[in-house]
Amino acid sequence: MEQIFSIIFDVMTGTPALIGAAIGITWGIIGGALPGISPSISMALILPLTYTMQPVVGIITLAAVYCGAEYGGSIPAILISTPGTNAAGATVIDGYQMQLKGRGGEALGISLVSGVIGGLVGLVLLVTLTGWLADAALLFRPASYFAIGILGLSVIASLSEGSLVKGLISGILGLMIATVGNDPISGVNRFTFGSVDLICGFGPILIMVGLFAVSELFKESGQASWPKAQAATKIKLPSFTLWRKRLAIPHLIGVIVGTIEGIVPGAGGTVAAFISRNEAKRWSRHKEEFDHGSVEGVAAPECSNNVVTSTSLIPLLSFGIPGSNSSAILLGGMLLHGLRPGPMIFVQNPEVVYGLYGGLFFANLFLLVIGLVSVRGALWLVNRPKPYVLAVVYVLIFSGAYSLNHSLFEPTVVLIMGVVGYLLRYIGLSPLPMVLGVVLGFMVETNFRRSLQISQGDYGIFLGDPVSIILLTLSFVFVSVSIYRMVHESRKQA
Amino acid sequence: MNVRRRHLSQLTGTLCAAGLLVASTSGVLAADTPAYPVKTVTLITHSSPGGGSDLFLRQMIKYLGPQMGVTFVVKNVRGGGGAKALAELAKLPPDGSAFYATTDTCIQTPMFGKVEYTIHDLEPVVNVFEDPEVIYTRKDSPLKSLKDVMAAAKKDPKNAKWGGGTATELGRQVLERLKEIVGVDLPIVSFEGGGDAMMAVLNGSMDIAVGEPGEVSAQLEAGKIRLLAAFTEQRLATYPDVPTAKEQGVDLVLTKFRGLTGPKGLPTDVVKAWEEAIPKLLANPEYKKAYDEDSLIPAFKDQKAFQAYLAKTEVDLKTYLTKMGVIK
Numbered sequence: 090m091e092q093i094f095s096i097i098f099d100v101m102t103g104t105p106a107l108i109g110a111a112i113g114i115t116w117g118i119i120g121g122a123l124p125g126i127s128p129s130i131s132m133a134l135i136l137p138l139t140y141t142m143q144p145v146v147g148i149i150t151l152a153a154v155y156c157g158a159e160y161g162g163s164i165p166a167i168l169i170s171t172p173g174t175n176a177a178g179a180t181v182i183d184g185y186q187m188q189l190k191g192r193g194g195e196a197l198g199i200s201l202v203s204g205v206i207g208g209l210v211g212l213v214l215l216v217t218l219t220g221w222l223a224d225a226a227l228l229f230r231p232a233s234y235f236a237i238g239i240l241g242l243s244v245i246a247s248l249s250e251g252s253l254v255k256g257l258i259s260g261i262l263g264l265m266i267a268t269v270g271n272d273p274i275s276g277v278n279r280f281t282f283g284s285v286d287l288i289c290g291f292g293p294i295l296i297m298v299g300l301f302a303v304s305e306l307f308k309e310s311g312q313a314s315w316p317k318a319q320a321a322t323k324i325k326l327p328s329f330t331l332w333r334k335r336l337a338i339p340h341l342i343g344v345i346v347g348t349i350e351g352i353v354p355g356a357g358g359t360v361a362a363f364i365s366r367n368e369a370k371r372w373s374r375h376k377e378e379f380d381h382g383s384v385e386g387v388a389a390p391e392c393s394n395n396v397v398t399s400t401s402l403i404p405l406l407s408f409g410i411p412g413s414n415s416s417a418i419l420l421g422g423m424l425l426h427g428l429r430p431g432p433m434i435f436v437q438n439p440e441v442v443y444g445l446y447g448g449l450f451f452a453n454l455f456l457l458v459i460g461l462v463s464v465r466g467a468l469w470l471v472n473r474p475k476p477y478v479l480a481v482v483y484v485l486i487f488s489g490a491y492s493l494n495h496s497l498f499e500p501t502v503v504l505i506m507g508v509v510g511y512l513l514r515y516i517g518l519s520p521l522p523m524v525l526g527v528v529l530g531f532m533v534e535t536n537f538r539r540s541l542q543i544s545q546g547d548y549g550i551f552l553g554d555p556v557s558i559i560l561l562t563l564s565f566v567f568v569s570v571s572i573y574r575m576v577h578e579s580r581k582q583a
Numbered sequence: 584m585n586v587r588r589r590h591l592s593q594l595t596g597t598l599c600a601a602g603l604l605v606a607s608t609s610g611v612l613a614a615d616t617p618a619y620p621v622k623t624v625t626l627i628t629h630s631s632p633g634g635g636s637d638l639f640l641r642q643m644i645k646y647l648g649p650q651m652g653v654t655f656v657v658k659n660v661r662g663g664g665g666a667k668a669l670a671e672l673a674k675l676p677p678d679g680s681a682f683y684a685t686t687d688t689c690i691q692t693p694m695f696g697k698v699e700y701t702i703h704d705l706e707p708v709v710n711v712f713e714d715p716e717v718i719y720t721r722k723d724s725p726l727k728s729l730k731d732v733m734a735a736a737k738k739d740p741k742n743a744k745w746g747g748g749t750a751t752e753l754g755r756q757v758l759e760r761l762k763e764i765v766g767v768d769l770p771i772v773s774f775e776g777g778g779d780a781m782m783a784v785l786n787g788s789m790d791i792a793v794g795e796p797g798e799v800s801a802q803l804e805a806g807k808i809r810l811l812a813a814f815t816e817q818r819l820a821t822y823p824d825v826p827t828a829k830e831q832g833v834d835l836v837l838t839k840f841r842g843l844t845g846p847k848g849l850p851t852d853v854v855k856a857w858e859e860a861i862p863k864l865l866a867n868p869e870y871k872k873a874y875d876e877d878s879l880i881p882a883f884k885d886q887k888a889f890q891a892y893l894a895k896t897e898v899d900l901k902t903y904l905t906k907m908g909v910i911k
Contacts (some may be wrong), residue, residue, distance in 0.1 A: 136632040140641070227786040271695075274773045276750025276909045278695050285663040285696040302714075354778055408785075409801035410778035421633015424797075425641065427876075431801015494662035535775065542772040543788060545741065 093443050100444035101451070104143055109150035110452040115457050117157020122165055122173045122467070124298050125489030125499070128358070129414035136422055144426035145441045151422045154400070155415045156452050159358055159394045160204040160460060167196045167387070168471040169482050171302035176299040176394035178383040178524055179362035183379065183386030185305075190382050194468060198326040199384055200391040201460040203340060207392035208342050208453040209446030211351065211399030216446050222400070223396030223407035226352040231539040232551050234353070236560035238533035241360065243564035244367035245522040246571035252517075253575060259518045263526020264533075266291055273535045274542070286498040293359060295490060295499055296527045299506020300513070300520040307511045309479060323525035324464045331384070339369040339385040350393070351400025357413030359528055362390035367531055371567065380521075399449060406430050406442060619856050621680040623654045626843075627672050628684040629665035636684040639712065639841050639879070648872040651860050665689035666698040673700040677846040682708060685844045690897050691751055694910050706849050707797065707893055709857045710842035710884035711865070712874070715815045716757050717825065719799055719808045720791045721784055729812040729831045732791055733765045740769040746780040746789035747771050750907045754780075754793035757814050757837050759907070764833060784808065796821060796878035815837070820875040840896070842889055850862035858885045 113135070119133025132154045139147030149499055162174030167184035180200065187196040214222065222553040246253060269280045270290025281287035327336060343365045350361035352393055369389035370379045379386050389411055401416045411417035411432035452547050471478060490499040510520050542552035551557050601858060626644070630636040632737060644655035660668035665688045672683040682828055683689075683705065693701045707763045720726045726735060736743040745762075747755035750773070758771050772789065774780040777798035783789040785807060796819065802808045803822075810825045814837050818827055843857065865881040874881070905911045 133632045137657075227782065230783070230786060230788045269752075271749070273749055275775075276752075276904075276907065281696060283696045285666045285692060285698050288664055288692075288695055354782060404778075408778070408781065409798075410781060418631075418633050421631075421638065424638055425633065429801055429804075432805030432807070433801060494667065495660075496662060496667070539774070540721055540773055543744065544771055545770055 093439075096440055096443040098523050100145055100440060101447050103443075104146050106146050106149050106444060106448050107451055109146045110153045110193070110373065110448050110515075111455050111459070113150040113153025113185065114157040114452055114455045115463075117154040117159075118161035118164075118456075118459060120154065121158030121163075121177075122463075123489050124165060124171045124302065125174055125294060125491075125493050127174050127294060127414070128162075128176075129418050130493070131158045132415055132418040132422075136418060136425075139422055140425060144423075144438075145429055145448075147422060147426060148441060148445055149452070150427070150431035151419050152402070152445060152449055153162040153452035153455070155419070156204075156208050156395065156398045156449070156456055157167045157459075158415075159398050160391070160456055161386075163200040163204070163391055164197065164464065164467050165302075167193055167200060167448065167487075168467060169302065169478070170305040171482065171486060172294070174394075175294050175297065175359035175528075176357075176362040176397075177400060178293070178301065178359070178392065178528075179366040179390035180387055181297070181301045182366070182521060183302075183381075183383045186380070186382035187384070187387065192382065193327045193471070194323050194464075195327070195384070196382075196387050197464050197468070198324050198388045199336065201324070201457065202327055203336070203343065203388045203391040204395040204460075205453050205457045206340055207343055207347060207395030208449070208456065209345060210340075211396035211569050212446065212449050212453065214344075214348055214396075215399045215402055215449075216437045219403050219407055222348070222352050222403050226354070226404055226408075227418025228556055229353045230554055230556070231536045231543065233530055233556035233560070234556040235536035235540055235551065236554075236557040236564070237353070237360075237364075238529045238536065238558045239351075239530045240564045240567075241364045241367065242525060243340050243567050244371070244576075245525060246568045248506050253572070256516050256522045259513065259520065260522035260526045263296075263523035263528075264530040266296060266523075267530025268534065273531070274538045286496070290531075291502055291527070292493075292499075293524075293527050294504050295502045297524055298486055298490065299503045300510035300524060302482070302512030303503060303507025303518075304514060304520075306479060306482060308508060308514070309475070324461060324468065327384070335375075335384050336388045338366075338372060339389035339547065340392045342368045342372065343389045344396050347393035347396025348400050351397040351413075354404050354408075354410050357401065357415075358394035361393040361397050363525060363528055365389040366568035380519075402445070406434060407432060480501065598782065600712070602636070615770055619651050619653050619679065620850075620853060621678060622654070623656060623679045623680065625656045625658050627658050627660055627668050627681060627735060628683060629659075629661060629668040630684075631659055631661050635714075636686060636841065638877075640684050642873055642877070643711070643864070643870075646867050647864050648858065650864060650867070651856070656880075662700070664692035664695070666692050669698070669702070669705065670700045672844075673846060675703045675846050677706070677848040677850070679845070679849060679856070682843040682845045685840075685842050687753070687839055687896065687900065690893070690900060691904075694901060694904060702893065702897070704847060705844040706846050706847050707886055707889040708843045708849065708854055709861050710840055710882055710889045710892065711861055712841040712879040713815075713838035713882040714753075714795060714841065715813055715819055715838055715878060715880055716754050716793050717796055717799065717813045717819075717822075717826075718757070718791055718793050718811045719784065720811060721787065722807055724790060724809070726790065726811065727809075728826075729828055729833055733761070733833070735790075736762075736765050737767055740767040743769045744788070744790040745769065745771045746774055746783050746792035748777070748780070748910050749773050749775070751904065753837060753839050754795075756903060757793045757835065759903070760835055760837065761833070764835065777907060781808075800878075815880060817880075819878055819880070821878045838882075840882070840892070841879070842884070849871055854886050 120126045162177030165171040165173045165182045166177040166180040170185040172178040184196045346365035347361045401413045404410045405416045411420045487500045490503045493499045540550050626640050628636040640657045675681045747758040777794040780792040784792045812828045
C-alpha cells in the first residue's frame with residue numbers, strides 16, 4: 090500500500106501529470122459541450138498530442154478528457170436542449186425543463202456535483218474492487234446483455250404518460266431506426282439502399298440532437314421571445330440538505346448502474362445514463378416532477394456517466410477489453426506507448442496503473458474547479474438576446490454534425506430528425522421512448538440473436554442464465570405494475 | 584520573377600547535388616539512392632487515431648522518416664468504410680506526396696454500396712505487412728490442438744461452441760473455412776469484436792474463438808487462455824511454440840494485408856523508391872523488434888506482386904461473401 094502511494098506521489102510530482110490532467114479536463118469540457126463531438130472524438134482529437142508525452146502523462150491526459158467530456162455534454166443539454174454527448178441525452182429531459190423554469194444554474198450545479206461524485210466513487214471502486222469486479226463482468230453472457238436492454242426498454246411503459254400506445258409507437262420507431270446499417274450477426278446490410286453512409290447506421294447523437302435540440306429550435310423560432318427572463322444566471326451548487334433528501338438515492342442508483350455498465354463491455358455511458366434516469370424515476374418519491382424539471386432526473390444520469398469513466402477502465406486494465414468507444418481510444422493511446430493493458434500491466438507497468446489512479450483523482454478535483462469557471466461563461470452566453478442565441482445554436486449544431494465526418498450526410502440526418510421531433514411533439518408523442526429504442530435497440534437485437542445462435546434456437550437460454558432471469562423478472566413486474574395502474578386509473582375516471 | 588525562381592531552383596538543385604556528393608563520399612547515403620522527389624509525404628488512413636492502420640503508420644514513420652529523409656504526416660480520414668479516404672487520395676496529384684494505407688476494408692466497401700472511387704482508381708505501390716489470425720481456447724479446456732477442436736466438432740457438432748466475428752470479418756472467414764474442412768454443419772456465433780469473443784471464451788459461453796494476436800496477448804501472458812494454432816505460412820515470431828494450422832495437417836492460411844496505394848499514374852522513380860525502401864525498413868533491427876512484438880508478419884510485395892495479390896483478394900472475398908449470402 091505504501092509503495093502504491095509512493096508511486097502515485099512520484100508520478101504527480103516528478104512528471105507533468107497534473108498539467109496533463111488539467112489540460113485534459115479543460116479540453117474535455119469544451120469537446121463535450123460542442124454538439125456532435127462525443128467524448129471518444131474529443132479523445133481522438135487530442136490523441137496525437139499525447140504521442141510525445143511520457144506514457145503515464147499521456148494516458149492521464151486522455152482519461153481526463155473522458156471525464157471532462159462526460160460532464161461537458163450536460164452544459165448545452167441543460168441550457169439549450171442540445172445534448173453535447175450521447176450520454177447527456179438523458180440529462181436534456183429534466184435539465185432543460187429546469188432551465189425553462191429559471192433554474193438552469195441549479196441544474197448545472199447538480200450536474201457538476203453529481204459528475205464529480207460519480208467520478209470519485211467510480212475511482213474508489215476501480216482502485217479497491219478491480220479484481221472482484223473484473224470477475225463479476227464474466228458473469229455477463231449474451232443473454233444477460235439482452236436482459237439489461239429489455240429492462241431499459243421496459244421503462245417505456247412508465248415513460249409514456251397517459252397513452253401506452255403512443256409510447257410504444259415512439260419506442261418502436263426508435264427500434265426501427267436502430268436496425269438500419271450493417272447487420273452485426275449476418276453481415277448483411279439492412280435498409281442502406283446502396284448508400285455507403287448508411288452502412289454504420291445512424292449515430293444516436295445525431296438522432297438525439299435532431300429530436301431534442303433542432304425540434305426545440307423550430308419551436309422557439311416560432312415564438313416571439315424567451316418565455317421569461319432567466320432568473321438564475323449563476324451556478325448554484327446543491328446544498329447538503331438537498332443532497333440528503335433528494336440526490337442521495339439517484340446518486341446511489343447512478344453508481345450501481347454506472348458500475349455495471351462500466352464493467353460490462355459494449356454498454357458504456359449512454360446506456361448507463363438512460364437506464365439510471367429510468368431507475369431514478371422508478372424509485373423516486375417525486376415521480377410527478379420527472380419530465381418537468383426534476384433535480385433527480387439530472388443527478389442520476391450525470392452521476393452514472395461519470396462513474397462509467399472510471400469503471401470502464403476495469404475491463405480495459407484487467408482484460409485489455411475496452412468497455413466503451415472512449416476506452417477504445419484510451420486502449421489505442423496505450424498501445425501507441427507500447428503499453429499492453431491486461432492482467433500483466435499491474436506487474437509490468439505499475440507506475441502507469443497507479444499513476445492513472447492518482448491522475449484521475451486530481452482530474453476529478455479539477456473538474457469541479459474548471460467546471461465552476463466554465464459554466465459562468467456558458468450561462469452568460471445563453472442569456473443573450475434570443476435571436477442571437479438561436480442563430481448561434483443552429484450554426485453550432487450543424488457545424489458540429491458536419492465536423493464528424495466532413496460530409497453533408499450527418500447534418501441532413503440531424504435536420505430530418507429535427508422535423509420528425511417537431512411532428513412528434515405536434516401529435517403528442519414523446520420522443521424519449523424513441524431515443525431509448527435507438528440507444529438500446531442494437532444491444533437488445535444483437536444479443537437476442539446471438540443467444541439464440543448459442544442455444545440453437547432454444548428460447549430457454551434466457552431463463553437459464555441467472556443474470557438474465559433476475560433482470561427479465563424485474564422488467565416483467567415493472568411493466569405489469571404500470572399496466573395495472575393505467576387500467577385502474579382509467580376505470581376510476583370512467 | 585520567373586527568372587528569379589528558376590535561378591533559385593537551379594541553386595537548390597546544385598546544393599542538393601553538392602549535398603549528395605558530400606553524403607556519398609562520406610558513405611552515409613548510397614550513391615545509387617536518389618533523394619525522394621518530395622520532402623513531405625501524407626499517409627492517409629481510414630482508421631481513427633489509435634486504430635489498427637493508424638498505429639501501423641505511426642509506428643512505421645518513426646523508422647521510415649529518417650531512412651527516406653522524408654517528413655511523414657498521418658492523416659485520418661474516417662467514414663464511409665474507407666470510401667472517404669480513398670476518394671480524397673484519388674483526387675490528389677500522383678507525385679509521390681500522398682498514399683493510402685490500404686487494407687481489405689476498402690475492397691469490401693464497394694461490394695456493399697455505391698462509392699465514387701474504388702481501389703481500381705488507385706495504383707498499388709507496395710505491400711508491407713500481413714496480420715495473422717490465431718485460434719484460442721480457455722486454459723482449462725480439454726482442447727489441446729486444432730485437431731482436437733476439429734475432432735470434437737465432428738463428433739458432436741451440436742455442442743461445438745465456435746465464436747467468430749461478423750460475416751465480413753477475417754476471423755469468421757477462418758472459422759467458415761475450417762467448418763468446410765471438418766465437413767459438418769455447426770453454428771458459428773457472431774460477436775461484434777475481438778473483445779466480446781474473448782469474454783465469451785473466458786466465461787465459457789464459447790469453446791474457441793479466432794482473433795488477432797494483439798487482442799489475445801494480455802490474456803495469454805496472464806495464463807488464462809491457450810493458443811491452438813496460427814493460420815499463417817510460418818510460425819509467428821512472438822509465439823514460436825504455437826504450431827501453424829498447416830503443421831497440424833490443415834491447409835488453411837488466411838491473413839489481412841497492410842499495403843500502400845497511391846493516385847493513378849505514379850512516376851516510376853517514386854514506385855521504385857518505395858520498392859527499395861520497404862525491404863530495407865523491414866530489415867531494420869529496431870523496427871523488427873517493434874513489429875514482431877505486434878505480431879505483424881513482414882510481407883513485402885513489389886508493385887507487380889501487390890497488384891496481382893489485390894486482384895486475387897477481391898475475387899476470393901467476393902466469392903466468400905456471396906456464399907455467405909451477404910452480397911448478391
